[in-house]
Each structure stands twice: as C-alpha cells, then as structure tokens.
Amino acid sequence: MTAASVLDGVRNTEAGYTGVEPDAAWAAQVRELAARRGAVLLAHNYQLPAIQDVADHVGDSLALSRIAAESDAGTIVFCGVHFMAETAKILSPAKTVLIPDERAGCSLADSIDAAQLRAWKAENPGSVVVSYVNTTAEVKALTDICCTSSNAVEVIESISPDTPVLFLPDQFLGAHVQRRTGRTNIQVWAGECHVHAGINGDELAAQVRSHPGAELYVHPECGCATSALYLAGEGIVPDEKVRILSTGGMLTAARASSARQVLVATEVGMLHQLRKAAPEIDFQAVNDKASCRYMKMITPAALLRCLVEGRDEVHVDEATAAAARGAVERMIAIGTPGRGE
Template identity: 60%
Template structure:
C-alpha cells in the first residue's frame, strides 16, 4: 500500500537479508542497481543497500527522493579512503587517471575520472589508453585482479579493503575445496583469497576449469546456467539465498560461513515500511558535488 501510494521502487543488493531480497523490485549488484536507478520512472527510490549506493542513486536522480531505511548502513571499504587522501595521492601522480570502485563516497567520486564495479572494472581500465598512468582505489584485492587481467604495470593500487571479503582467507578456501573436490569454485575479486587464487590458478594448483573469479551478478548467472550441481562461494553469504532459490536442485557451500556484512544486514522489513510511511531517511547530494561525481558514474554505466 505505502509503496503504491508513494509511487516507489525498492532496490536491493544481493547481500541484503533474504526477506528484503524477496520484496525487491530490482535485485542485483552495484552496477545493476546503478543502472536501475538511472532508468526508473518512480518518484521515490527505497535503496536497500549501504550509504554509498543510495548516494549514487541520488546523484543519478536529483529530481527523485532517495530513501535509505537505516543511516547506519555504511561500508568499511568506502571508509578506507577520504577525499583529502585522494587529493594527496593525485598530487604525487598529477598525470594519472583515477579509477574509483563504486564503493566510495560522493566526495571521492567527484575527484575521480571513472567509476567501476567488480563486474566492469577490467573493461573500464582497458578503455583507458595503455600509456596512461592509473590510480585504482580503494580495494587492493580488486586492484590486484584488474592489474593481472589487463597486464598493465602502470596501475597504482590503494591499500583499502572490505573487512568482510578480506576475511575470506586462502586456507579456508583450500579446506572447503578438499571437502568438496568436485565443486565449482566462485571467487569475488574483492576477497582476501582472490590474489592467491589468481596465483594458484597460474601455477596450476587450482583446477583451471572449475575456478572462476566473478562479480556477484556474474556468480548468479554462472550458477544458474552451469550444468554443475555443487558450488563453493567465496563472497558475502547473503548471495546464497538467491542461488538456492533459483537453483533448488543444486548445492551451495560458503567458503567462509562467517563472511557476513553487518552493514548489509541493518535494513529490515519494518525499516523499509517506516521509510515509506515517514519518507525517511532522505539521501541528497549537493548540486555542485553531484555534477562532478556524476561524470565518472555515467562512464561506469556506459562501459561493460
């Protein structure tokens, strides 16, 4: 009732609580949700994710009302670099192109040339002339993945991390592989095990045909279309709900069952209802900042 009354759309990230995923009009990773926010005809966007995602939706839709049901839904990765730190880094590399993972504040985006998500980071970097120096921020694991996949040595990587993904360690993945030797291994490039997984792949110590480094959206597509029946999932555990729902005949095993983001679990059904009923909490970005932050976001949406 309240959603119809407000002409609202509910966007939810793949890591949200199962009951939030189930009521979403659009469910996806950061790139899919950014695209959905850019094209919606709704007057109100209820963003079930974390603060930087709602901020991105507001940047893309200044004429719409963007609601974040819980203001405490933050992001440790976005907090790992500030605008002042980026300004200092840019002064050290004045000719560099800045590629910012979408998990950043509007202030950081406004100082960047491109945004990207895990699903199009490689494509974004490959779109930049090879002779251009690149500052990639803030995730060091995704940065290492992009550097390896593009073969570019002129990429400088910020040493930030998502504390949840960083907690998925190589030894945990090895233990689960030993327990499920025939399972497909799906690794998110933000994970602490991603760099070692790439190295082990190159060294032939992981099964080449059964190890896949994918975005969350890529993981969902892969598990749905693969003929395999067992999968080891190395990312935040919230995504398992969708996988199991879409593929009840298949088995999904978390590489680390404790890889749970407390920020992504802040939003509840009651908070969504309260947001719609009371039109809270409105996320807005000032016009001057929004204009500067929108350019790298538009580039992200257009690539990949």
C-alpha cells in the same frame, strides 16, 4: 492504520531497528506502504532474504541505480548501504532517495575520503583516477572514470597504456586488474571490504579439499582470490572450475552451470539469489560468517519505518553530484557496467 500502530514494537538499537518479524503480514504492509508512497523498492544481493523477496528489483548497486533512474517512481527506497543510495541520487537527482537506515555505511567506501584522494592525486600528477563504484559521492566527484568489478579490466584497457593509473579503493580488485591487464603503471590504494578480506586463503583451501569436485566462485574483492588462482595453478582445483566473478557474473555462471556443488567466496547474502537462480545446485559459503553488519542493518523494522516516516532521505549537493555523474557516465560510455559488482 496509523503510523503508531504500524510501528508498534519497532525499537532503535545501536545494531539497527528491531522488533518486526518478516512474515506475510509484514510483506503485505510493505507493499501497501510502498504503493501509497509511489516508491520502487530496490534490494542489493547482500540484503537479508526477506528484504530481497519483498523488493521490486534485486541486483548489484549500479544496476539498481540505473533501474531507479529509468523508473517512473518518484521515490526510490534503496535497501543497501549508504554509498549505493548516493549513487542512485547522483543518477536520479530529481527523485527522492530513501535508505531505511542511514547508519548503514561501508568499510570499503570509508577506506579513502576526498582529502586523501586529493593528496594522492597531487603526488601523482598526470595519472588517471579510476574508482570502484563502492566509494562516496565526494570521492566519485574527484574521479576520472568509475568502474564495477565486472568491467574494471575493460575500463583500465580503455586508458592509454602509457598513462599511469591510480586505482581505488579496493586492493584485491586492484590486484585482479593488474593480473588481467599486465600493466605495471597502476598504483593501487590499500583499501578493503572487511567482509571480503576476511575470507582467507587457508579456509578456502580447506573447503576445496573437503568438497572435491565442487566449482569455485570467488568475488575479486576477496582476499582469497590469489589463493584460488594458486590452487588452480597447483592442480588442486581444475582451472576451469575456478571462476573469479562479480555478483552478476556469479548468477550468470550459475544459470549455465551443470555443477552439482559450488563453493562461493563472497558475502553470504548472495547465496539466496544463487539458490533461486539454480535450485538444483548445492551452493555453500566458503565462510558462512562472511556477513556484512552494515548490509544487515536494513532490517524488516527499518524498512517499515522508512516507508511510514519517509526516512532516511539521502542528499548529494548539486556540484558534487554533477562531477560524480560525469565519472559514472564515462564508465557507462566505455562498456556495459551494471551487471555485477
């Protein structure tokens, strides 16, 4: 089996690598190539179902990075977006980290860069910087403490209530933290995930009305999180049926739920894991078009190319990685992150 024969039909387009069907033969090739390379395959919850099913581990970005750090594998293939692969490299500096397509970026991570954060910090001396893990390595290096969506409240509560906080980059997660903590000295960066922001309150309300009795799982990055709480407050949805949850939290809730139907407000890739976790529940997307084009750039063809050619390798310079690692480790010391985003 030569590289040319394996990659026959693979095409490089602006939208990503195409030309490969994710059939049983493809899955067998992927497993064989990963074994030859001594690689562990990691897939984020928002990946295509075929990518999730062929991976060694599926989960949120930080949990996967921690799995990678603990793995004996010398090579990590991270099927996710670029900042996630960077985080894996930060936590596993001696390992080779590959992402199947380096063009798989993130609109949320791109909403603030290092220069913007430096300027914001200069305008607010004495503030503690809390960054969501959905940020670049350079931004993490300028951060005091990172957080995930599942432990953001816990991280904020670990900071003295008299100390001002700069929270970035997600404005909806920031608003969720403000609601939960009641703190008034948190400034929130006006960034957003284009997919989550696109799940709006009007369509959420319409779906709730057309699915009476359904439970509602809403990711705190969603623009409709406030609308979900409003619907509960108005009695349109019983309060106990509205859950603002990280991806890991959704899986935990699904396994424990007795609901017959659940409406899910997050990226549609999450439905695959939810349906596997609780096959007796009818999971429906609040917006079935909420698909991240960057996540979906990790195609079957891209993964095959990655394993054959050893591309694309992710690098983080030593000084940046050391500073960023400190922000992540301070988060880990506070609580139990890595169970959801």
